[in-house]
Amino acid sequence: MHEKLLGLLILLISLITPLKAQEISFGLKRNALDLPERIFELVEVVDARRNKPALGKIYTSSNQSVLYGLEGGLQEGLKQFYNNAVPKKGEIRRIQLHVLEFAIVEQKQGNSVASGDIKMKFAYYLEGAFQPIHLVDYEAGMNYRRSINRTDLVGNVLNQGIKKSVQFLNDWIRDQAADDRRLANKVRVEIIEKDRINHPDTVFYNANKPISFQDFRDRPNVASRFNATIFTSLSLEGASFVQEGTIILPLEVKVYMLPGSSWIKSGGQSEYTLNHEQRHFDVTKIVGNRLVEKLKYMDLNPDNYEGLVNDAFLDAFREMNRLQEIYDGQTRHGLDHGAQSRWNTILDQALEGNMTSVELELMKGK
Known part of the structure; x- marks a missing residue:
């Protein structure tokens, strides 16, 4: 009788203990970008989003909506990708990135298809002797449709968006460096x-x-x-x-x-x-x-x-x-x-x- 009561107690405890939310993380691919050189170093990423824990939620093959994030965390993940994507060369500017918006909103389109919208807004600052100096903003929107079984496609779209942000920053610095007083x-x-x-x-x-x-x-x-x-x-x-x-x-x-x-x-x-x-x-x-x-x-x-x-x-x-x-x-x-x-x-x-x-x-x- 004692053993049955103990087993029932354990079962009740397990039922009322909250389950840890499931989460899927994607990794940024380290393959080289189509850039001749990188003329900046990303020294800091500041997460200025309102909702910071994850990028959003996506659907899995079991029709569950789970949190979706970046491996290693948003700040460290972006910093490593920006600095490793292309070898640096020439005059290097020390850049601070402020993540103003980075979110995924996904909806189901029937039982086997999901569609999503991705919004990114980054603000780039030059590290100054006294305080950061605002340079330029990068804003992008992407949308996709995928099979409910292909969660990897979300990561592919995000990789492309982040690669474009790296190329945007590099090109902007290269184009402006000769004449922009801030650079x-x-x-x-x-x-x-x-x-x-x-x-x-x-x-x-x-x-x-x-x-x-x-x-x-x-x-x-x-x-x-x-x-x-x-x-x-x-x-x-x-x-x-x-x-x-x-x-x-x-x-x-x-x-x-x-x-x-x-x-x-x-x-x-x-x-x-x-x-x-x-x-x-x-x-x-x-x-x-x-x-x-x-x-x-x-x-x-x-x-x-x-x-x-x-x-x-x-x-x-x-x-x-x-x-x-x-x-x-x-x-x-x-x-x-x-x-x-x-x-x-x-x-x-x-x-x-x-x-x-x-x-x-x-x-x-x-």
């Missing part, structure tokens, strides 16, 4: 140096043409104890473009004075005063030269070149203001003739490319 893998700075034509409101620095009294056009400040004031500054201009996968960044450093903001008293129009103001202009030119040298050797990449170039310019602008203050402070705005003579030498050396004394003064002036 550029290098940055090259090209320094533009040319003589500028002066305008009534702007006088550009010219080593062969020092400033003159006529370049001071503002009304003098009669309350000032100084004989003259010059307004000098610098700017950085350039518009980048893409050429054969490289971002070309032409940059021009402009050094100029503004006559409308510069003045000289009629009683102070001497060569000594003019030299002191010219040296302010020289200071700005020296800082501009230092900025040019820095830009030539900066380590830039497509993710950060704009920010780094802007930071370099702002650093140069602050350096210009600091060096002007040091120069005026030590010469007492030109009143100390001995200090003025010393600074004439320092600035002449710097204009010739020897920055040693200027750098020492900047260090002392901190």
Whole structure:
């Protein structure tokens, strides 16, 4: 009697224990695609679908509807297939794939036939230094009819769809790589140096043409104890473009004075005063030269070149203001003739490319 009760209990437990859902998995075929080379590496697959456990359900020969998935899981399966389908070659872009939609919806067409619709939508991103950069989306729809006994045909259709997505991405990168800024893998700075034509409101620095009294056009400040004031500054201009996968960044450093903001008293129009103001202009030119040298050797990449170039310019602008203050402070705005003579030498050396004394003064002036 005891044995019969125990057997009945086991039977009842087995009846109320939920059965594990059946699932069929298909494998991606590793046969080579019709591609000369693969110019990307899939570094990550992000499953962004709403329903993640499986791709959908399909019917089996026993007329059961079972879950259908990818061997090894969707993320790892796609990553391995993309990276193994074709040998990589050339400049490799690191790609992140977001699976937005990947679903099978199958219906029975009588007792022996099933039909299905497959929808795929992938978003491709370029791995960036800070965050992924969206490149392009791939969307495809496929439908099929099959014998209820041929579940393998579903895998064949899916294989074809995924192969096409690989070819789409590879072709898109190849077609866009030369001109699309997002795919550029290098940055090259090209320094533009040319003589500028002066305008009534702007006088550009010219080593062969020092400033003159006529370049001071503002009304003098009669309350000032100084004989003259010059307004000098610098700017950085350039518009980048893409050429054969490289971002070309032409940059021009402009050094100029503004006559409308510069003045000289009629009683102070001497060569000594003019030299002191010219040296302010020289200071700005020296800082501009230092900025040019820095830009030539900066380590830039497509993710950060704009920010780094802007930071370099702002650093140069602050350096210009600091060096002007040091120069005026030590010469007492030109009143100390001995200090003025010393600074004439320092600035002449710097204009010739020897920055040693200027750098020492900047260090002392901190």
